Amino acid sequence: MQLDDILINEAQLGNQLSICVAENRRNDFSILLAMLSQNALDFSEFALPKSDPSELYAQDQNLRVALGAGVEQTLAPEHIDFLIGIRNAEIVQGDSLEQFKLMNYLTPEPLAIRNDVTHIRTEIIDNCELAVRKRVKNKDIQLSHSPMNAARFYEQLKSPEIHNNLVLQQA
Known part of the structure; x- marks a missing residue:
């Protein structure tokens, strides 16, 4: 061979x-x-074959037309609409559940609420091991604290006003 x-x-x-x-x-x-x-x-x-993304999008649209599929469901909304639940409840109460389903098929709601790629849902963080949870939590805590002015703090410690109220006690 x-x-x-x-x-x-x-x-x-x-x-x-x-x-x-x-x-x-x-x-x-x-x-x-x-x-x-x-x-x-x-x-x-x-080693998968490389293809042009615009060609894939055209093929996807052609397949949607051929199958008679509805509008593509977006991943996240461009702007958050907090009243969508109220409108959905009014549709279900006023018209019917079938009308609500039809409207959802014609104009589907986005799959996610946020359009933030750095956001991690709490269910995912709760499913991680403890070291990962601590690292994520500490990163959030560090962002919420303002940096300390060490030179000013040292000057305050040297000032005599802070030491006037101290009384040494003997045990």
Whole structure:
């Protein structure tokens, strides 16, 4: 068995690995595996074909039209509407549940309330291990504290007014 190129992933081998297994050639099988790249990102499973994002969007729109699907549901709203629950309750009470479902199909609500990529929901943080929770909590606490002026604090400690009220007590 001779290879012309450097082996990076198993896709370059074709069916040679399965032939080695079928013919019980363990030495060739182990040599082929040893010659493959050690980096998991080089595996052929991760080498997906690249495509143009605008082409994917056009294909998605064509598929929606062909299937007769409704409007695409947005991930997050552009502006937060706090009255949406009140309007939904009025629709359900006044018209019917079917009318509410129809309106939701025609103009679906966004999947998330926030349009903030740095926000982590509390359910997710509560599901993390303790070290991660502490790190997230400390980051929030550090942001809420204002920095201390150390030079001014030291000057206040040196001033005689602060020491006048101190009385030493002996035990």
